[in-house]
Amino acid sequence: MVESLVKPEELAFNDAERAAIYRAIAARRDVRRGFVDRPLPEDLLHRLLAAAHSAPSVGLMQPTRFIVIRDRATRSAVHGIFEDANREAAATYRGEQAEQYTALKLEGILEAPQNICVVCDPDNQRGHRLGRHTMPEAALYSTVCAIQNLWLAARAEGVGVGWVSILDPARLRTLLAIPGHILPVAYLCVGYVDRFATEPELERSGWESRVALRTAICHDRYTEDDAS
């Protein structure tokens, strides 16, 4: 085996690089509006997919595949699947909350010139099941890591990404010819945007607010936080 180790200081991030990483994390937003009708150049899209593809994966199984969708008719069909699922979701709320839900913009499927359906092959034999004997769901987690890489890289490139989970996976599977053993994990609306929000849209609309970090941390054993 070829050893390729370097000392931390040899590959150290300088202050600006370190700050850029934290800035991308803090400035990343889920984007549902403001997409510009200008397709991403191929090389940029390739960089985003390469960022996703270099994510950690359990056993190095790399279970993630990306279906890049540009076709308008296909996006319209997905939008129809969203509308049905969203109508059903809206019907589960009552009163003021129902009104608030209906007013939310929860997807940008038609506005974003490219959509990416991210799928996971949870049983592929790559990695020889390392790390999956007791936690088979780690395959799925690996795909989610890939999505987050793409999301952060996109923000650094000035590209908006919105995750749509209000979709019937069975209908999505049929539409996109996804085989039964492959799991649809995320449906992403991706494109240049004319603005990025500085706060989560659900917070600005009063639907939900973020919790303080201290309420998410406990020490030595799990403890409930009263505030959450």
Ligand SMILES: Cc1cc2nc3c(=O)[nH]c(=O)nc-3n(C[C@H](O)[C@H](O)[C@H](O)COP(=O)(O)O)c2cc1C
């Ligand atoms: C697994 C997952 C599914 C999501 N599904 C939706 C969705 O269907 N529609 C939507 O508008 N936002 C969706 N979001 C975005 C969240 O609402 C958003 O991440 C959260 O409100 C925080 O906002 P921020 O991403 O801008 O920080 C999803 C996010 C995740 C991680």
